[in-house]
Amino acid sequence: MIFSLIILIVLVLLLLAAAIYAVMQKDLLYATIATGVISLILSILFFIMQAPDVALTEAAIGIALTTIIFVFAIRHTSRREDEVLIHEESEAQTLDNKENM
Amino acid sequence: MKKVLVILMLAVIGYSLGTSFSTIKFGENRIGDPKEEKNVAAYYLNRTPDELSVANVITAIVVNYRGFDTLGEVSVLFLAATGLGSILYRRRKKGEHPEVITKPASQLLQSGSKLIYPAILVLGAYVFIHGHLTPGGGFQGGAIIATGLLLMMMAYKDFEIRHNVLTWVESIAGITFVSLGLTGLIYGKTFLENFLPIGNLNDVVSGGIIPIIYIAVGFKVAAELAGVLETLLSNKEND
Amino acid sequence: MSSIDYNQIMSIGIYGSAIGLILIGLYAVLMKKHLTKIVIGLSIIDAGIHLLFVAIGYIDNGTAPIFSPKGLEMMAAGKTMVDPVPQALVLTAIVIGFGVTAVALSLVIRLYRHNKTARIDQIKSLKW
Numbered sequence: 493m494i495f496s497l498i499i500l501i502v503l504v505l506l507l508l509a510a511a512i513y514a515v516m517q518k519d520l521l522y523a524t525i526a527t528g529v530i531s532l533i534l535s536i537l538f539f540i541m542q543a544p545d546v547a548l549t550e551a552a553i554g555i556a557l558t559t560i561i562f563v564f565a566i567r568h569t570s571r572r573e574d575e576v577l578i579h580e581e582s583e584a585q586t587l588d589n590k591e592n593m
Numbered sequence: 594m595k596k597v598l599v600i601l602m603l604a605v606i607g608y609s610l611g612t613s614f615s616t617i618k619f620g621e622n623r624i625g626d627p628k629e630e631k632n633v634a635a636y637y638l639n640r641t642p643d644e645l646s647v648a649n650v651i652t653a654i655v656v657n658y659r660g661f662d663t664l665g666e667v668s669v670l671f672l673a674a675t676g677l678g679s680i681l682y683r684r685r686k687k688g689e690h691p692e693v694i695t696k697p698a699s700q701l702l703q704s705g706s707k708l709i710y711p712a713i714l715v716l717g718a719y720v721f722i723h724g725h726l727t728p729g730g731g732f733q734g735g736a737i738i739a740t741g742l743l744l745m746m747m748a749y750k751d752f753e754i755r756h757n758v759l760t761w762v763e764s765i766a767g768i769t770f771v772s773l774g775l776t777g778l779i780y781g782k783t784f785l786e787n788f789l790p791i792g793n794l795n796d797v798v799s800g801g802i803i804p805i806i807y808i809a810v811g812f813k814v815a816a817e818l819a820g821v822l823e824t825l826l827s828n829k830e831n832d
Numbered sequence: 833m834s835s836i837d838y839n840q841i842m843s844i845g846i847y848g849s850a851i852g853l854i855l856i857g858l859y860a861v862l863m864k865k866h867l868t869k870i871v872i873g874l875s876i877i878d879a880g881i882h883l884l885f886v887a888i889g890y891i892d893n894g895t896a897p898i899f900s901p902k903g904l905e906m907m908a909a910g911k912t913m914v915d916p917v918p919q920a921l922v923l924t925a926i927v928i929g930f931g932v933t934a935v936a937l938s939l940v941i942r943l944y945r946h947n948k949t950a951r952i953d954q955i956k957s958l959k960w
Contacts, residue, residue, distance in 0.1 A: 497841060504849045511853055511876055515860045520868055527872055530853075534879055537846070541890045542914045544728035544898075545651045548720075549926050550882070552736035557818065558875065558930060560743060564825040565868060565937040569944040573866040575951075599862050603855050610851050614884075619843030620892035624915060634915045642899050650897040650913075654920040666924050673931035680938045728898065732927055794899065814927075821934055 500540070507533045518573045524562040531555045646791040647725045647800040655730070656803050660785040664770065667813060671767070674817045678824050698748045706748040713741030721811030725800050731807040735814025742819045746826060754823060759816045766813035773802055773809075839892070846887045853880030867940045867950045871933060878929040882922050889915035 507530060514526035531554030538547040625631050627638045637654055647653045655663055697703075721734025745752045777786035792799035853876055860873025894914040895906050907913070944950045947957070 493838065497838065500842065500845055504845045507849055508852050508856075511856045514872060514876065515856055515864070515869075520866070523869065523872055527875060530876065530879055534883060537883065538886055541846075541886055542894055542896045543886050543889075543919045543922075544896055545649070545730065545733075546882075546886060546919050546922050546926070548728055548733045549736075549923055552733050552740070553926055553930050554879075556740045556743075557736060557822075558933060560822070561825060561934055561937055562868070562872070565871075565941055568941045569868060569950045573864075573869060575949075576954075596863065599859065603859060606858070607851055607855050610854070611847070614847050614851070615843075617888060618839075619846065619887070620839060620890055622891050622912060624891070624912065627913075634917050637916060638897065638913060648899040648903075650899070650916045651920050651923065654916060655923060659920065662924060666927060669928055670931050673935050676935050677938045680935075680942055726900070728896075732923065795901065825938075 503533055503537060507537075520566050520571055520573060521563070524559055524566065527562070528555050528559040531558065642794055644791075645787065645800055645803070646794050646796075647803055648795055649725050649728065649730075651728075652725045652730055652803065652807065653800075656806050657785075657787060660774075660806070663810070664774070664785075667767070667770070667810060670814065670817050671763070674821050677821055681824060697750065702748045706744050710741055710745055713744070714738060717741065717811075717815070721807055722804070723797070724807040724811075725803050726795060726797070731810030732814055734811040736818060738811075738815040739818035739822065742815075743822050746822065753827075754819060756820070756823070759820050759823075763813055763816040763820075766809040766816070769809040770806060770813075773806060777802070846883070850880050850884040850887060853877070853883065865951050865953050867943065867952060868937075871936050871940065874936065875929070875933055878925075882925060882929075885918045885922050885925075889918035891915065 510526045510529045510533070514523045514530065517523045517526070531550060534554070535547045535551040538550060623632070624634050624638070627635045630636045630639055637650060637658060641647055641650050641653045645653050645657060647657075717734045717737035719734075720729040720737060721731050724730035724734070742754065746754075774785040777788055778784045780786075780788045787801035787803070789801040791801050798804070857873045857876035857878075857880060860876065861870055864870055864873065891912060891914045893911065895903065895911050897913045897916040897919075899907075903913075940950060943955075947955050949955065
């Protein structure tokens, strides 16, 4: 009884930590892996709550397919979140000021 | 200023959600005895092994009792795949072969994926054929098959699935689903009614049209997801 | 040590984590400037809502709603089955959430090709 309670508390804390890491991280590839970890822990929680169909669906679609389409999207756009585009000299100054705000 | 307002709004939303969900006691038995059908869940739990001879109650709900919603979901996936293909469309010049991956994959990936690819296909087919006996079904099996195809697409540069084959498989599976429903309308009274004989519980051939519909849904979902992955993979990087 | 209610801890844990996921995803959608990060936030909101739905249908000491030979002998021993209706709804919702994420990412890729940037505070073509 106490053992299952400890496992549940550890899983819930890991879930919230992975979610906060996925939102705060500036490198987008690491944030995608954190989203995959959220789907993994969610699938374990679904299994603990006696729902095997939902756990299978979340594992098949959330972990494999969602992560891979995020990786393809990052490949076709930029990898870091704080990239600044430098147009000309005068515009570069205003963009740098906006970054520091 | 914006940050303070956003955090305030999130606190209000969190507080109202928390207080309203604390009135729902976790784990309380709200179904009661399935024999006296007081609510919808008791009705489904009581009728499934007798009327349909299907072991998995969730398959019976998704395909038989609420089968029209599954038809809507399959068409939403079809629209998503079509929309993705039309937004990322590029006119190709004649004779140009689209390739994105320029380096060959490592030796481990190449030899390992050849070994494991048939096993993944067989697992996916098993999951959607036995959807009415064990946890599983069309959506899970289709996703597993699409993941196997993705593994081969990433390991070998010249493994390509022709769009013709995918389109034909998807169309035939969709036509099967709708024509089974219309046959139910002609023979019985309602769209998607079960008109084939139901067998015994826990047999592979049992449950009327439920395994046939799930096999069609499995093929359709696998073809659509493979099409989505192929569209994203074979787009050139620079314009 | 006073007797802590096991049910209360579990209910605070699971409901609290589901509501926490919804709030974290909402913060990412409202405050972040890069479009891919906004789509990640949308996907996190979906995960929180699915957890909330399945948690409502759980019954203490219940078993999975499948009438396999093992399930039949458990029913004969007196155990009840968990609620199957929220699980069927969440099954559909997971697949549709994947479709929405795919179309949103295709729009992001298209926007990047046109403007050479994916941050919404640097796309100036509509500003006057």
